[in-house]
Amino acid sequence: MMDTGMNVARLNFSHGSHEYHAETIKNIRTAVANYSKKIGMTYPLAIALDTKGPEIQLFQKFVHELSLKRGNLVSLTVNTGYKELVTENMIYVDYPNLIELTQPEDTVYVNNGNIRLLVIKIVGDEVKCSVEISGKLTSKCNIRFPCIPVDVPEITDDDLTDIKFTIDKKIDVLLVPGMKRRESIKKLKDFLGSRRSLLYPRNYFIFIGSEGQQIMIVSKIDSFQSLSNIQGIVDESDGIVINRTALAIDIPEEKLFLAQKSIAGYCNKVGKPVICSSQILESLILAGAQPTNSEICDIANAVMDGIDGFILSRETSMGEDPVAAISKLSSICREAEAAVYQKQVFLELSDAPLPPLEPIYSLAISAVQISLKCNAAAIIVLTASGRSAKVIAKFRPRPIHYCWCKDSQDRLQFGITWGKLNGFIRVGDAIVILAAARPGAGFTNFIQIVYATEFDTIPV
Structure with a gap:
């Protein structure tokens, strides 16, 4: 992946459990170490x-799923006596203020919106509902009341x-x-x-x-x-x-x-x-499936609107081929990023902050503008804290390569060499550099343009 x-x-x-997550974290870090060794750099x-x-949940002790069918009546109760006796007709809700919260004609969503209920009436400690959208009910499903403030921590x-x-x-x-x-x-x-x-x-x-x-x-x-x-x-x-x-x-x-x-x-x-x-690429939960046209357009338009990343949930946790889902998402994002009108995005973002600007913001805007004018292949930021790189990233330039160590020349050389090895930088390409004018300056205050040569290598 x-x-x-x-x-x-x-x-x-x-x-x-915490034990399960601790073991998973250990496995992830081992996999990262092995993969980093394989590619020759830290991933x-x-x-x-x-x-x-703060979710409100339904409880039931049965291992099997309960089926709520459209048109059936179901009661939601806060009576703890039903906590372990949940059926299709009576469901315990872990929220004492349920009766005060709801009223007739309210809509209730269960299990991430997959089941919809309509409140008919309130009787004692029960909320009588009609099932409008049928679905399966599993243990500890969540329940939501749209547009109703819920008093939970x-x-x-x-x-x-x-x-x-x-x-x-x-x-x-x-x-x-x-x-x-x-x-x-x-x-x-x-x-x-x-x-x-x-x-x-x-x-x-x-x-x-x-x-x-x-x-x-x-x-x-x-x-x-x-x-x-x-x-x-x-x-x-x-x-x-x-x-x-x-x-x-x-x-x-x-x-x-x-x-x-x-x-x-x-x-x-x-x-x-x-x-x-x-719901990013849920059509790819099944192995060998292809993403729908609407999913492709949804992802691409989100990228062009400024979305920085996507979270895959069921596609990777339940999917038969999570690697294929990640690969397809990555390829769609790359195509969409290439279609972004970067110059217009930069102009809109750089015009947003009002002067006077902090020096690092002025330098960042200047660096991105220079990279556009000279068609630079990369912007390399020499930074000790990482803040300069964050400010540059705010204006969404082309790929940024940055690292930090004691010697600024080593940092610069590593950035150029890494870019060349990965195909981002070719011999003769312009590179914009942001750094401190002298060691220990404490903040970025220097811009330079250099050109990649065939002699650029990582110092030994």
């Missing part, structure tokens, strides 16, 4: 863990336990669902023991856990409440995931595309990664 384009391995705390595969979040005690595990295992990315306001993300940062570095502006954070490692907080937009507070959530997070399946339950389905475009546009404007999840 790494060979075909996987950049992040995602694990979900909703499935599996940058991140590991992300997805917390359970955004970060549960189970989530805190999982986050401690994340810190101990030195995970790179924490995916958090159910974030409805920026204050919740601030509380999460406090739990992680985060602090803001004085070297970083408002939009860049370093998260320091008990072991001192950095953890990126990526918030999921999965409800109308999170969509209403999108700017605050984006500003406080390191990245955003658009959970389209969950979002389509809370907003009219015909407006989902508009929400996706709006979120992507704002994330691009402020320089935050934005990722799309849910």
